[in-house]
Amino acid sequence: MQRRRGTPGLAWRAGPLALLLVLAGCGQAGPSASVPAETGPAESAVPSTTPEAAVESLRAGMVGDESTLNPYTYVTGFPGWNLLMLQYDSLLQFDVNGEPQPWLASGYEVSADGLTYTVTLVDGVTWNDGTPFTADDVKFTVDYFQANTQSRFTRDLSGVASVTVDAPNKVTITLTSPNPSFPIRALADVPIIPKHIWESVTTPAEATFDSPTNVGTGPYKLVEYVADQSYRFVANETYFRGAPAVKELVLVQYADEAGIVAALRTGDVQAGFRSISPEQVEALAAAPGIDVAQGPEFTTQMLYFDVTKAPFDQLAVRQAISLAIDRQDMVNTVYLGKGTVGNSGWTHPSSPFFNAAVATTTDVARANALLDEAGLTDSNGDGIREFDGNPMSFELLAPSDNPLRLRLAELSREMLAQIGIDAVVTSIERDTLVNRVWPDFDVSKGRDYEMSIFGWSAPVQVDPAQITALVASDPAVGSINIAGFKNAEADRLSGEILVEGDPTRRKDLLGQLQALVADQVPFVMLLYPDGNYAYNADAYDGWAFIAGQGVVNKLSFLQPDSRP
Amino acid sequence: MTAGGVSLPELPEPAVRLESTPIGAPAAARGRLTIDGTTVIGLVGVVLVGGLILTAILAPFLAPYDPRERVGIPFQRPSALYPLGTNDIGQDLLSELIYGARVSLTVGIVAATVALIIGTTVGVLAGFYRRIVGSVLMRFVDILLIIPFLPLLIVLAAYLGRSLLNTILIIGVLIWAATARVIRSQVLSLTQRDYIRAARALGASDARIIGRHILPRVLLLGISQFVQATSGAILLEASLSFLGLGDPLQKSWGSILYWAQVRGAFLTDAWLWWVLPPGLLIGAAALGFALMGFALEQRINPQLRSGR
Numbered sequence: 001m002q003r004r005r006g007t008p009g010l011a012w013r014a015g016p017l018a019l020l021l022v023l024a025g026c027g028q029a030g031p032s033a034s035v036p037a038e039t040g041p042a043e044s045a046v047p048s049t050t051p052e053a054a055v056e057s058l059r060a061g062m063v064g065d066e067s068t069l070n071p072y073t074y075v076t077g078f079p080g081w082n083l084l085m086l087q088y089d090s091l092l093q094f095d096v097n098g099e100p101q102p103w104l105a106s107g108y109e110v111s112a113d114g115l116t117y118t119v120t121l122v123d124g125v126t127w128n129d130g131t132p133f134t135a136d137d138v139k140f141t142v143d144y145f146q147a148n149t150q151s152r153f154t155r156d157l158s159g160v161a162s163v164t165v166d167a168p169n170k171v172t173i174t175l176t177s178p179n180p181s182f183p184i185r186a187l188a189d190v191p192i193i194p195k196h197i198w199e200s201v202t203t204p205a206e207a208t209f210d211s212p213t214n215v216g217t218g219p220y221k222l223v224e225y226v227a228d229q230s231y232r233f234v235a236n237e238t239y240f241r242g243a244p245a246v247k248e249l250v251l252v253q254y255a256d257e258a259g260i261v262a263a264l265r266t267g268d269v270q271a272g273f274r275s276i277s278p279e280q281v282e283a284l285a286a287a288p289g290i291d292v293a294q295g296p297e298f299t300t301q302m303l304y305f306d307v308t309k310a311p312f313d314q315l316a317v318r319q320a321i322s323l324a325i326d327r328q329d330m331v332n333t334v335y336l337g338k339g340t341v342g343n344s345g346w347t348h349p350s351s352p353f354f355n356a357a358v359a360t361t362t363d364v365a366r367a368n369a370l371l372d373e374a375g376l377t378d379s380n381g382d383g384i385r386e387f388d389g390n391p392m393s394f395e396l397l398a399p400s401d402n403p404l405r406l407r408l409a410e411l412s413r414e415m416l417a418q419i420g421i422d423a424v425v426t427s428i429e430r431d432t433l434v435n436r437v438w439p440d441f442d443v444s445k446g447r448d449y450e451m452s453i454f455g456w457s458a459p460v461q462v463d464p465a466q467i468t469a470l471v472a473s474d475p476a477v478g479s480i481n482i483a484g485f486k487n488a489e490a491d492r493l494s495g496e497i498l499v500e501g502d503p504t505r506r507k508d509l510l511g512q513l514q515a516l517v518a519d520q521v522p523f524v525m526l527l528y529p530d531g532n533y534a535y536n537a538d539a540y541d542g543w544a545f546i547a548g549q550g551v552v553n554k555l556s557f558l559q560p561d562s563r564p
Numbered sequence: 565m566t567a568g569g570v571s572l573p574e575l576p577e578p579a580v581r582l583e584s585t586p587i588g589a590p591a592a593a594r595g596r597l598t599i600d601g602t603t604v605i606g607l608v609g610v611v612l613v614g615g616l617i618l619t620a621i622l623a624p625f626l627a628p629y630d631p632r633e634r635v636g637i638p639f640q641r642p643s644a645l646y647p648l649g650t651n652d653i654g655q656d657l658l659s660e661l662i663y664g665a666r667v668s669l670t671v672g673i674v675a676a677t678v679a680l681i682i683g684t685t686v687g688v689l690a691g692f693y694r695r696i697v698g699s700v701l702m703r704f705v706d707i708l709l710i711i712p713f714l715p716l717l718i719v720l721a722a723y724l725g726r727s728l729l730n731t732i733l734i735i736g737v738l739i740w741a742a743t744a745r746v747i748r749s750q751v752l753s754l755t756q757r758d759y760i761r762a763a764r765a766l767g768a769s770d771a772r773i774i775g776r777h778i779l780p781r782v783l784l785l786g787i788s789q790f791v792q793a794t795s796g797a798i799l800l801e802a803s804l805s806f807l808g809l810g811d812p813l814q815k816s817w818g819s820i821l822y823w824a825q826v827r828g829a830f831l832t833d834a835w836l837w838w839v840l841p842p843g844l845l846i847g848a849a850a851l852g853f854a855l856m857g858f859a860l861e862q863r864i865n866p867q868l869r870s871g872r
Contacts, residue, residue, distance in 0.1 A: 258828070258831060280831065401808070414634070427811060
């Protein structure tokens with residue numbers, strides 16, 4: 001449950017894949033970046049009440065230091081990116097349903113060939129140092145991130161061929177190839193940075209807090225940073241969407257979740273910027289004055305196997321494993337019901353691209369029948385089937401620093417025992433595990449594991465097209481295909497999805513790929529944990545739960561009529 | 565209560581004097597009290613340890629459930645069905661505790677055996693070949709005693725990975741230093757005795773002298789060291805497991821505490837039935853072995869044998 005603190009800086013500087021990993025490793029990792037989803041928060045979603053007058057000051061607890069919070073120095077995808085975006089704005093902004101809406105851009109048009117985006121900007125926006133915001137800043141941002149590659153945003157913008165300034169409030173962005181995910185992956189994700197500040201910054205990753213790099217258009221300005229202790233933001237009263245509802249925001253760092261929970265109880269903080277673990281939800285919600293905002297998040301918990309290795313290369317074995325896993329039991333037992341049952345087609349049911357026709361079934365009898373038909377029988381009567389004369393006994397890896405994943409591994413072992421497969425749960429260091437499952441974050445380097453509990457952070461499901469990265473056999477496309485899955489039909493569908501510009505056709509293709517994943521079982525999708533954010537409703541009650549993303553976002557601090 | 569501090573050679577003087585003045589009233593009173601006290605302390609230790617060992621052996625008959633089976637809904641409070649409630653995935657906590665005695669006691673005893681073997685070997689060699697071999701070995705022991713213990717343990721545990729065997733080996737190879745020192749000082753004294761000199765003069769080999777004359781005389785001392793080391797090893801296993809550096813899937817008392825901690829039992833009133841019982845058992849086991857070791861040492865250690 002602990003967010004890993006050992007590798008600050010790795011997340012963004014070691015490349016975009018590392019980002020996914022840092023988040024993926026944390027069972028409770030909140031989501032980050034942009035997440036499209038149709039449904040609103042489940043269960044007791046926070047009512048977006050109208051804060052009559054602005055709240056003077058709010059203290060919130062967080063875990064781990066996020067450095068100086070500029071686009072090159074922040075550390076993790078959550079809450080680092082979320083806090084960064086309190087100071088900066090992107091051209092589009094996600095609404096509570098996770099749909100990108102106009103923000104710094106008042107609108108955009110896409111050419112018929114999908115290559116040209118003509119973006120119109122909102123007038124009258126100023127940087128928080130008083131300088132006006134113009135189209136030059138947008139062009140500068142793209143050029144700067146492309147030239148200074150130690151940032152995740154470099155990858156977001158890698159498909160941009162050129163940016164031209166047509167007017168002070170109009171830019172044209174030209175892509176090298178059609179990319180239907182561009183609005184979600186880039187326009188709603190990349191913070192626009194001020195040209196007049198950054199043009200003189202040559203080593204962005206070394207920018208300290210005192211340097212003038214923390215100038216943004218966003219609703220808050222960072223005024224104080226004490227390393228490993230706290231952040232203090234003050235509201236940008238002249239914010240272009242209206243003055244924020246909270247005038248001062250103080251973030252206090254705690255060593256772990258328990259620290260935040262204790263501080264909430266004593267009143268030292270009024271909100272927790274970290275999803276609390278399922279077993280704490282009931283107790284905290286019952287505490288006087290404390291409420292818990294719950295909703296779906298797009299992080300995943302999955303059971304992986306190396307499909308290049310026998311017997312996992314046999315479809316019957318993979319299908320039997322999927323049938324043997326009781327996902328509802330896992331949600332109920334390990335997450336105490338605070339999660340969504342995994343869909344065998346991988347995509348979260350709250351996603352607008354979810355194929356509702358893909359069913360997920362648990363049927364131990366059928367799983368056993370499948371294995372019997374495949375000739376994998378238990379000939380010596382020890383309760384474990386044999387394959388080529390060897391017992392079907394496999395090592396199931398689980399990260400030692402993630403108790404919930406350890407428990408998922410234990411439950412998997414129990415469920416697989418019912419179909420005569422012996423999973424030996426091995427708890428190993430997280431770095432060791434990653435190195436065996438995903439050596440050097442490069443799937444072309446192979447893998448050295450039999451089975452493992454693994455998962456991805458929310459951004460992997462933000463962009464629906466990312467499912468191709470999980471299953472395509474070409475490492476350039478299937479960049480996180482850590483199962484080693486190879487299927488001609490999956491490759492064909494992936495290729496089409498990545499260039500299809502027609503929304504209806506694209507959704508259809510995504511649905512087909514989900515059905516294929518459900519049938520071919522390159523991995524077993526176990527569950528999607530919910531986000532649970534505790535706060536003191538008396539202190540502030542205006543939280544906005546963005547589906548898949550949680551409450552740590554700028555919408556939470558804006559007056560309701562300022563929100564998209 | 566560790567052995568290192570009480571085995572230094574300066575102590576025997578008053579003891580000898582006590583022995584030689586048997587009619588001194590205060591001395592006699594103190595002597596009798598020591599005997600009684602030691603016996604009582606030893607008995608308490610034996611009862612504690614015996615009870616726990618019996619629990620470990622009879623675990624399948626005592627435990628109401630299989631500790632690996634999910635028998636109820638998670639996070640239940642104590643009830644008639646589950647006397648100590650259930651853990652975070654619905655396993656019976658009482659059964660976990662009873663089976664946990666097996667893991668915790670095994671780790672303690674095996675790790676202490678490892679320490680006994682290493683410690684006795686080093687102690688005897690260092691005492692017998694005291695010039696070069698002895699100096700080198702004892703400097704090494706000094707280094708081992710100087711290194712901050714818990715950090716080294718944690719680093720080793722993190723580096724070697726999690727398994728019961730690793731936990732045992734790590735604890736074993738780190739706690740033998742005290743045993744080595746006690747044994748060495750006894751060997752130093754033995755080698756100066758006339759009969760050993762005589763044996764040597766008659767041409768007995770080193771191996772014969774060690775095997776025939778020295779080992780039998782330090783073995784008893786080793787056993788008291790062993791019992792005390794067991795106490796330490798049980799505590800260390802609990803510490804490592806609690807910190808998540810043991811194998812969290814082994815049902816030891818320490819790992820029960822680990823799960824209690826990571827699943828928030830410390831923050832709710834669940835500590836009463838989830839944290840307190842394993843804590844008390846760890847305490848009882850460590851205390852039991854420590855008391856036995858203390859009593860044994862009072863009897864065996866020549867420098868502490870004041871009452872006899």
